[in-house]
Amino acid sequence: MSGWIYRAGVCAAFAVTISVLAGSAHAEAPGLPAPTDATARGLAIAQENDKRDHGWGDAKADMKMILTNSSGETSERALRFMMLENTGDDDGNWSLMVFDKPADIEGTALLTYPHVKEADEQWLYLPTVKRVKRISSANKSGPFVGSEFAFEDFSTQQVAKFAYKWLKDEPCGTLTCHVVERTPQYEDSGYTREIVWIDTTDYQFRKIDYYDRKESLLKTLTYSDYKLYEGKFWRPQQLDMVNHETGKTTRLAWQAYSFHTGLSKDDFTTASLERAR
Template sequence: MKKSIKTLTAALLSLTLGAGAFAIDGTEVMTRAYDRQKPDFSKAAVQLTLSKNGKTEEIRNVGEYGRCKDGLSDVVMIFLSPASVKNTRFLQKENNGKDDDKWIYLPSLKNVRRVGSSDGSKPFVGTDFTYDDMSTREVADDTHELLKESADKGNFKDLYVVKSTPKDPKSSQYSYRISYVTKDAYIPTYIEMYDNKGKLLKVNEIKAINKMPGTNGRVYNVPMENVMTNVQTGHATSMKMVNIVVDQPLDDHYFTQNFLSTGK
């Protein structure tokens, strides 16, 4: 089962020791990451950059709408440029207790196509993210082992390190994942994904997190740049928030197949 991300988009306790064991386990860390608070609405301008061995190949501009309603998250992405992907639109709707629904509108075909579970390991609009990477797995689908109570990785320090292994190997394109999770916001800021031979395949890294005020005194921890790197090919995709607004209501029609078809 999978749970939506969220708007690039997207996604993690204090620790004490007792009798030589961790006072928190991997399942609890990942549960808190899974359940962290999200904005009721979000609207963002996203710059998506494709690169190979550090050299930029293409820059794409994307509009993204997000909604969290009745505890379920939906996201719409609208590709604005360049011409090769312009007017491509993607909708992901989270379901309770079953896989997310996903649809994509391809202007070359002039129709909306459902993205099936068999498409999960395919690249998302030519990026280094797959369709399954655009969702977060249900905590219960994996076993979670706390490897370290504190480690530094990338731009963040003092992180939990959790190894997540699918209970059903056929349910995931990865043999296991290792997540480095912040202790204040429970955000996995660095995730290593291993192929079916146990070799490191991809790394998903959050470069920065901003605190953003919402309604009713809420403050959200918003990832501002997310980079997925295929370490076996040297290819990478960066999703960077150019601008984002939270908790300003959006009309329900944005989160429909009709909007995918018409763009309005």
């Protein structure tokens, strides 16, 4: 009897030690479903990533885009972004982007209202003819201004746009990452699945592998140089997309992020698209 108690005690102590050790290695978010329920765990990781970014309100930022072809030649694009947080589950964050470079499309602007269930609403402003044009948002998989980023890589990544499956946890650099497979649930995606690395400390994206319709690895996106704004909001300063099929790469360099700048819905209308910027 006493021997049984002793063995149970040792086992319990061992189990507690293991879980404490495991816990320290995996400082994951509290309340995450167990690995046995991979679907629930994958969704919870995506929700945690989303939750950590609540409350930024509105933001302005500049972006440089450096396109490099397989022989190493580069060309550059420069854009300015205005963003408005949308906390509803059915709608994504509103965005208005304006091109500064290349010079021949300077002033061209794009306004996007993303939705989960319905098609995104998009308007393009053409400065030479002063025309605002409602455009089709069906072009999800096409390249954005000749870069290795597709339109869908740019649009906001609402949780409900994907189905999730947790695969494993593994080290990623100095951090530990949840590795989650997500499958696009929206129409016209160019990907069958994406493998996403989200760190267990801040729940930020670290890497995404994109698999195309032929099920081969098409592109890899690496997030780096994260910076914390207002003590709460992590933003990567650099994103590198590598196309494994063509050898082309595109680097996004984000600069001059500012939050709570006083933008409102009035700054994200088709009328505001026409204004000088």
